Amino acid sequence: xxxxxxxxxxxxxxxxxxxxxxxxxxxxxxxxxxxxxxxxxxxxxxxxxxxxxxxxxxxxxxxxxxxxxxxxxxxxxxxxxxxxxxxxxxxxxxxxxxxxxx
Numbered sequence: 215x216x217x218x219x220x221x222x223x224x225x226x227x228x229x230x231x232x233x234x235x236x237x238x239x240x241x242x243x244x245x246x247x248x249x250x251x252x253x254x255x256x257x258x259x260x261x262x263x264x265x266x267x268x269x270x271x272x273x274x275x276x277x278x279x280x281x282x283x284x285x286x287x288x289x290x291x292x293x294x295x296x297x298x299x300x301x302x303x304x305x306x307x308x309x310x311x312x313x314x315x316x
Contacts, residue, residue, distance in 0.1 A: 221315055233288040234259050234267050236307070239293070239300050242277065253270070271297070 230236055234256060241247055247316050253264055268291055271277035276297040280290050293300070 229276070232267055232270070234263060235271070236304070238264070238267055238271065238277070239297065240304050240308075242291060242293045243301050243304050246280075246290045248288050248290050252291065254290065276300070 225264070230239065237256055238252060241252055247255075249261075249264065249268075252268075253259065253261060256264065268277060272279055274296075275294055278292050278294050278297075280292065282288050282290055
């Protein structure tokens with residue numbers, strides 16, 4: 215294997231391996247969410263951790279941040295095309311959990 219080239223599983227695990235990352239993706243698979251909606255859905259996550267994870271996903275092209283103008287204005291997050299590629303992964307994890315961990 216060439217230097218610097220790593221297993222695709224290892225690269226993907228590095229991207230989504232944080233404690234909350236897969237759960238953020240799970241929520242975004244259902245559609246666009248505001249920061250406050252994600253915070254309520256992810257019981258136990260701190261606002262700082264959520265913001266950090268969303269920034270990391272945005273930097274890696276998985277999540278898109280959109281500022282909505284209006285009164286009051288707000289920020290919404292959604293999956294990019296790259297992020298939508300995680301939908302079958304999330305569905306597989308859900309199916310595994312339902313079959314083997316209930």
